[in-house]
Amino acid sequence: MTKRNTYRAGPDEGGHFGIYGGRFVAETLMPLILEVERAYARYKDEPEFLAEKAYYYKHYVGRPSPLYYAKRLSERCGGAKIFFKREDLNHTGAHKVNSCIGQILLARRMGKTRVIAETGAGQHGVATATVCALFDIPCVVYMGTTDVARQAPNVFRMKMLGAEVRAVTSGSATLKDAMNEALRDWVANVHDTYYLIGTVAGPHPYPMMVRDFQSVIGNETREQILELEGRLPDSLVACVGGGSNAMGLFYPFLDEADVRIVGVEAAGDGIRTGRHAASITAGRPGVLHGNRTYLLQDADGQIQEAHSISAGLDYPGIGPEHSWLKDAGRVEYATITDKESVEAFHLLTRTEGIIPALESAHAIAHAVKMAPKLPKSHLMVVSLSGRGDKDLDTIAKISGPASVGEQKKGQPP
Amino acid sequence: MSRAPHTRLARRFAALRTEGRAGLVTFLTAGDPDAKTAWKILKGLPGAGADVIEIGMPFSDPMADGPAIQASSLRALKAGQTLKKTIGVVARFRKADRDTPIVLMGYFNPIYSYGVAKFLKDARAAGVDGLIVVDTPIEEEDELCGPARAAGLDFIQLVAPTTGEARLPKVLARASGFVYYVSITGITGTRSAAVSDVAGAVRRIRRHTHLPIAVGFGIRTPKQAAEIARIAEAAVVGSALINVIADGLDKSDKAKKGLGPRVLGLVTRLARGVRSAKSGRGAKWKAA
Numbered sequence: 001m002t003k004r005n006t007y008r009a010g011p012d013e014g015g016h017f018g019i020y021g022g023r024f025v026a027e028t029l030m031p032l033i034l035e036v037e038r039a040y041a042r043y044k045d046e047p048e049f050l051a052e053k054a055y056y057y058k059h060y061v062g063r064p065s066p067l068y069y070a071k072r073l074s075e076r077c078g079g080a081k082i083f084f085k086r087e088d089l090n091h092t093g094a095h096k097v098n099s100c101i102g103q104i105l106l107a108r109r110m111g112k113t114r115v116i117a118e119t120g121a122g123q124h125g126v127a128t129a130t131v132c133a134l135f136d137i138p139c140v141v142y143m144g145t146t147d148v149a150r151q152a153p154n155v156f157r158m159k160m161l162g163a164e165v166r167a168v169t170s171g172s173a174t175l176k177d178a179m180n181e182a183l184r185d186w187v188a189n190v191h192d193t194y195y196l197i198g199t200v201a202g203p204h205p206y207p208m209m210v211r212d213f214q215s216v217i218g219n220e221t222r223e224q225i226l227e228l229e230g231r232l233p234d235s236l237v238a239c240v241g242g243g244s245n246a247m248g249l250f251y252p253f254l255d256e257a258d259v260r261i262v263g264v265e266a267a268g269d270g271i272r273t274g275r276h277a278a279s280i281t282a283g284r285p286g287v288l289h290g291n292r293t294y295l296l297q298d299a300d301g302q303i304q305e306a307h308s309i310s311a312g313l314d315y316p317g318i319g320p321e322h323s324w325l326k327d328a329g330r331v332e333y334a335t336i337t338d339k340e341s342v343e344a345f346h347l348l349t350r351t352e353g354i355i356p357a358l359e360s361a362h363a364i365a366h367a368v369k370m371a372p373k374l375p376k377s378h379l380m381v382v383s384l385s386g387r388g389d390k391d392l393d394t395i396a397k398i399s400g401p402a403s404v405g406e407q408k409k410g411q412p413p
Numbered sequence: 414m415s416r417a418p419h420t421r422l423a424r425r426f427a428a429l430r431t432e433g434r435a436g437l438v439t440f441l442t443a444g445d446p447d448a449k450t451a452w453k454i455l456k457g458l459p460g461a462g463a464d465v466i467e468i469g470m471p472f473s474d475p476m477a478d479g480p481a482i483q484a485s486s487l488r489a490l491k492a493g494q495t496l497k498k499t500i501g502v503v504a505r506f507r508k509a510d511r512d513t514p515i516v517l518m519g520y521f522n523p524i525y526s527y528g529v530a531k532f533l534k535d536a537r538a539a540g541v542d543g544l545i546v547v548d549t550p551i552e553e554e555d556e557l558c559g560p561a562r563a564a565g566l567d568f569i570q571l572v573a574p575t576t577g578e579a580r581l582p583k584v585l586a587r588a589s590g591f592v593y594y595v596s597i598t599g600i601t602g603t604r605s606a607a608v609s610d611v612a613g614a615v616r617r618i619r620r621h622t623h624l625p626i627a628v629g630f631g632i633r634t635p636k637q638a639a640e641i642a643r644i645a646e647a648a649v650v651g652s653a654l655i656n657v658i659a660d661g662l663d664k665s666d667k668a669k670k671g672l673g674p675r676v677l678g679l680v681t682r683l684a685r686g687v688r689s690a691k692s693g694r695g696a697k698w699k700a701a
């Protein structure tokens with residue numbers, strides 16, 4: 001795959017991005033994985049499939065999502081011109097629905113009559129439950145008990161939408177364990193079930209397929225910035241959990257050598273504390289959930305628990321294509337702590353009147369760090385991957401509802 | 414048979430064939446619930462009637478396993494088990510037992526982390542005979558299957574009910590030691606397959622291989638083991654044994670008195686079940 005002149009040729013036939021990716025699954029699942037791969041290859045460029053996907057993107061999700069120039073925030077930072085790609089305005093409130101629409105249309109063509117998914121923040125669970133309601137397909141969502149507790153509004157939404165939410169108590173009871181449990185369900189229900197994975201992880205073809213569906217983010221951004229500014233952006237910034245909103249924004253720009261690309265991992269309490277979710281920054285390559293990638297693991301190859309205030313970033317791995325892009329030196333990976341992300345959450349809320357998801361707040365925090373050092377002519381696009389309604393409980397617990405109210409008008413904390 | 418089989422697994426299956434019976438394969442997780450108790454059980458397995466011993470290499474995220482084996486892996490890890498220690502246990506076992514084949518079973522990441530070449534060298538030197546690694550299907554054969562066979566270890570391939578006709582010969586072409594038929598589409602320790610389905614699957618596999626066939630997933634009782642022994646070369650029992658361990662722990666997961674003998678007691682009953690089923694069908698496969 002490593003044609004020297006492009007970063008966009010991957011994966012190879014076996015689903016490898018360099019040494020990363022692949023299909024590390026049990027034999028029971030392997031024929032299913034191959035079936036998904038065949039189905040995706042058959043439909044991905046088929047006009048009818050594309051037309052149906054485009055229809056739902058436009059009329060149901062509300063695409064294209066705006067590219068918004070954050071004037072007040074930019075002025076406050078005193079440097080780069082910051083634009084937000086407003087995935088928070090999508091139906092269901094995050095980018096996750098882009099891939100859910102694509103995958104549910106595929107699942108239907110494959111004749112699957114039951115859908116399962118894993119979720120951390122609950123955004124992917126909500127998006128999956130939503131498209132399942134839309135197409136009248138029974139849906140089971142696996143979610144760690146830790147996340148069930150901290151993302152209660154989303155649990156309620158999923159249930160309202162008719163999904164069954166199964167709380168997972170094993171391991172750290174977060175996203176990693178939800179994914180284990182979803183894979184176990186799939187092994188037991190291969191005949192009728194489609195596993196709708198929420199990020200650019202899992203065995204091939206998922207990392208490629210989810211990236212392709214999410215690339216609508218970057219493709220629209222390209223058109224929109226050309227229209228607004230007449231040129232391509234100078235930098236892109238996105239948070240990275242599994243890495244789907246980031247891959248979606250980055251992918252169409254990978255071969256634009258002048259575009260600086262930055263992925264932001266969750267540093268939790270700080271990298272040095274060991275309580276974080278920064279697999280690229282602090283992990284090493286290993287094999288989990290069907291692919292090889294950077295993982296948080298101990299000396300014996302046991303997977304470690306990740307820690308982040310943001311449930312959607314609380315995962316000890318990362319999509320394999322990110323690992324490859326990191327090694328290739330094409331994308332930089334930075335980290336943002338819980339504390340910094342909460343500050344950015346408040347900052348955006350007060351300066352722009354946009355309440356971001358805590359996941360997205362990681363990208364915003366890093367953008368705010370970068371921007372002051374850059375010239376005013378610098379065009380920066382930040383993925384605002386989701387809205388923060390789901391995080392209000394978490395914020396209230398940390399900052400206190402009262403203290404939030406006490407902040408002086410016009411003065412972001 | 415033209416010459417004496419040169420691997421421990423082949424010798425053991427040849428001997429079983431001569432006896433005219435199927436074998437019992439036991440699965441237990443290394444270091445569960447603690448190294449000392451696990452060692453006592455392991456030492457006693459051949460005497461209790463285990464013909465082949467599978468030792469689980471505990472992993473934090475055992476995706477193909479049900480609650481029993483998940484819990485056993487976590488107990489072992491909590492008690493300090495590592496891959497290095499697991500290999501060490503095999504070396505210790507080999508000092509006293511040169512005949513009982515040992516197969517390490519688990520997931521790829523701990524092996525990858527240890528270093529594949531070093532792992533294969535150390536495992537072979539310790540007296541490991543074969544490997545079963547759940548998450549390295551034939552699509553990833555260069556990762557472990559190829560190197561393992563080159564290093565002189567058997568690589569036991571899993572065949573599932575979902576393995577189709579076109580795929581089956583490809584999987585079996587890469588198998589050695591024996592073939593492990595996963596009798597249900599599901600995780601360990603949950604359901605049991607209907608014997609007639611298993612018999613059909615075993616016939617299907619046998620059309621493509623001369624290797625002995627072991628059947629696992631869902632075999633709990635001596636009666637079930639006996640039924641499988643009539644149609645395959647071996648029955649694998651794991652979760653049922655691990656449930657005995659789980660039942661013999663106090664609130665802080667410490668082994669209560671008599672835990673080891675209780676586990677070995679079930680092994681003895683399972684072995685009796687297997688041995689009661691003289692099949693005469695061992696002649697269906699040829700020693701390598």
Ligand SMILES: Cc1ncc(COP(=O)(O)O)c(C=O)c1O
Nearest residue numbers: 123241242243244245312359386
């Ligand atoms: C709003 C939002 N952003 C980002 C993420 C992280 O996922 P990914 O890295 O796949 O975009 C999530 C995951 O739940 C999310 O809800």
